Amino acid sequence: MCRTTRCASKRAGFTLVELLVVIAIIGVLVGLLLPAVQAAREAARRMQCSNNMKQLGLALHNYHDTFDRFPPCSLDGSGKIGIFVRLLPYMEQNNLYEQVRYDGNYVQNLPMAKVPLSTLLCPSGPEQFSVSTASNEKDCYTTHYYGNSGPVGTNGLTNQTYARDTSRESTSFGEYATDGVFQLRSNLTFAAVTDGTSNTIGIGELSYNKYRFYRAWTRGLYWYRGVALLSNKNHKWPINIAKDGNFTMTFNNGAYGSHHPGGCMMGMMDGSVRFVSETLDMTAYRAAASRNGGEVEGL
């Protein structure tokens, strides 16, 4: 019978090889697990983003139930409030909506934008603030979701160019498409979406890090020698094309995209939310962005 200490010293500790084997096994397991964990986290964020869009879609429908039309992106060129401020009472933010001021221009409502509204921010989007250099817009939260102003380009079915309001366009901000659902003083109804609500994009996601035109989420359409779209954007460029930041574009043409791998979310006018691939055919994409082009194929 041996003494306890001697027995322990005989088996205490591991050999170097044993240790290395254990470390190697743990390393392989972690290496296998880590990407899976990251993918699961991203899947959860995408689900959250999809839920945000769903809420906005439902708010649009409730707004339509009340006013019998979809919200305009602005009533004048001062950009006091955009689409999402108009939707506040329909996403349980009535107390925030009551702070809206109708005097002056958009600057009076900027304090509202210092309140983060998680429904307007995709959890995968790293930039949550306005990137404006204006001092009064400092620390204002932005929105990662934009109303559909319309497509820019050619209708694949009729070979006609999609409608634009060229009289209100300026060289600074670029095109102003009008075949979408949200415009200046628009009062479009469900009946105006003749391509079908499930085939027409209502809200698109634009949440990548290097987008240069993030502004306060309260702002609507602003007029400066032409129309600047702040709560809605045209659909002109392929999804995710501007993600690396070198892509050049004008203010009004949202190059929609996100950090979700392979595409971004789009909320349709019927309230459903789709994940749209970045390899989507441009003709089909524009067809989905127009409400009345006669092209009824869905995304």
Place this chain on the structure above:
Amino acid sequence: MLKQQWIVLPVVAMTLAVVVGCGGSDVDRYQASGTVTYQGNPVPQGTIMFEPDTSKGNSGAAGMAMIVEGRYDTASEGGKGISGGPQIVTIQGFDGVDPNPEYAPYGSPIGGGKSYIKRFDFPEAQAIEQDFEMADVVDGP
């Protein structure tokens, strides 16, 4: 012996899953390059997009490239190759004059509000070299 087989099976299954799951899913893309000018002068900065012309039966993902000092090349950084066949080419060029970081970081768009959108018949499944003159469209009728 039986015990060893039980270990082999999941290992094979896992390897298969990794091999199948990580397979490439990208579409075939071909490089495009050339120059972009406006009234004979090189376009300083901009973007060119090639999208398959569905009215001619073509389909697929769009390709794009940055225009830098009048040249574009889908093989350079940030570019994506084109899918070949008939294409609609969209160009957004900027003059780079008096840039405003707030809303016009590359200067004014060339051709004012007019979009450069034009159809081209490119050969299928090969790299192309094509020069574009923006005045053809934006100064046209």
